[in-house]
Amino acid sequence: EQETVMGLFSKDCILPCPFPPGDDEVIYWKKGDKNVHSYYYQSDQLERQDPDYKHRTHLFHENIPSGNASLKLSNLTVTDEGSYNCYVGTQQTKTEVEVMLRVRVSSYFALEYQKTGTERMLKCYAFLTYPAPHISWVQGKTSIQETDRQETRDGVLYSLRSDQNITNTADPYHCHIHLPHEEWAAEWKMQEQLSNVEGSSAAIPCEHSNETANTEGFSVVWTLNRNAVISVLASFNGTSHSYQPRVQINQSDFSLTLRDLTANDSGEYLCNISTPHYTKLTVRTLQV
Numbered sequence: 001e002q003e004t005v006m007g008l009f010s011k012d013c014i015l016p017c018p019f020p021p022g023d024d025e026v027i028y029w030k031k032g033d034k035n036v037h038s039y040y041y042q043s044d045q046l047e048r049q050d051p052d053y054k055h056r057t058h059l060f061h062e063n064i065p066s067g068n069a070s071l072k073l074s075n076l077t078v079t080d081e082g083s084y085n086c087y088v089g090t091q092q093t094k095t096e097v098e099v100m101l102r103v104r105v106s107s108y109f110a111l112e113y114q115k116t117g118t119e120r121m122l123k124c125y126a127f128l129t130y131p132a133p134h135i136s137w138v139q140g141k142t143s144i145q146e147t148d149r150q151e152t153r154d155g156v157l158y159s160l161r162s163d164q165n166i167t168n169t170a171d172p173y174h175c176h177i178h179l180p181h182e183e184w185a186a187e188w189k190m191q192e193q194l195s196n197v198e199g200s201s202a203a204i205p206c207e208h209s210n211e212t213a214n215t216e217g218f219s220v221v222w223t224l225n226r227n228a229v230i231s232v233l234a235s236f237n238g239t240s241h242s243y244q245p246r247v248q249i250n251q252s253d254f255s256l257t258l259r260d261l262t263a264n265d266s267g268e269y270l271c272n273i274s275t276p277h278y279t280k281l282t283v284r285t286l287q288v
C-alpha cells in the first residue's frame with residue numbers, strides 16, 4: 001500500500017507507518033539505499049544514519065508500543081522528495097509500508113509594467129521556484145525572445161526576472177511561466193485613449209471575465225502612472241478601498257470612476273486583475 005504525503009518546503013511533515021503491536025520492535029526507515037532512521041533495543045540507533053538526515057528525524061517513542069512507527073521529518077528540502085520504506089519487525093509480525101513524499105514550494109509570480117519617457121517595458125517575475133522556471137513571451141500571436149533576464153539562487157530555490165520591451169502598443173503581450181506542477185500566465189494590453197474635459201467625470205473600464213471574479217485570491221488594483229510617478233488609486237479584494245479623494249472603484253465591473261477632473265489627472269491608468277494563476281494588466285491613457 002503506497003500512501004502519498006504532501007509536505008511544504010522548509011516545514012515539517014509526518015510519514016505514517018502503522019503496524020500490529022508486538023514485542024522487541026525493530027524499525028528501519030529507508031529512502032532507496034539511504035538509512036533515514038533506525039530503532040531497536042528500545043532506542044534510536046543513528047550511527048549509520050545518512051548525513052542528509054542528521055538532526056532532522058524523530059520517532060514518537062511513546063507511541064511505538066501501540067503500533068505507531070511514524071517518522072517526523074523536519075526542515076523539508078526538495079531533495080527529500082521520493083519514496084520511503086518503513087520496515088517494522090516484532091517477535092510476532094513483519095510489516096512494510098511505502099510512503100511517497102512530495103515537497104511543495106510556495107512560489108509566487110508577478111507581471112510589472114513600467115513606462116519611462118517613451119519607453120515601455122514589462123517585467124515577468126517568478127519567485128522561489130524549484131526547479132528553475134521556464135518563461136516564454138508571446139506578442140499578439142507570435143512567440144518572441146525576452147530582451148533581458150536576471151536569475152538568483154536562494155539555496156536550492158530559483159528566482160527569475162524576464163524583461164520585455166513593448167515595441168507595439170497595439171499588440172497584447174503574454175508572459176507564460178511553466179513549472180512541472182504549476183503554470184502561471186499574465187497578459188498586458190493597451191486600450192484606446194480616453195479624452196475628457198476638466199470638471200467632468202470619467203469611468204475607466206477594466207477588462208475581466210466573470211469567472212475570475214469568483215476565484216479565491218481574486219484582487220483588482222488601480223494605479224496611475226504620471227510622469228514616471230506611480231500612485232495607487234483604489235483596490236478590491238472582496239471589499240473596496242479608495243486611497244485618493246475623488247476616486248471610486250465599481251464593485252460590479254471593477255471600473256474606476258474619477259470625479260471633478262483636472263489636468264493633473266492626465267496619465268496612464270493601469271488596472272491589475274489577479275488570481276493565483278493569472279494576471280491581466282489593462283492600460284488606458286486619459287487626456288483631460
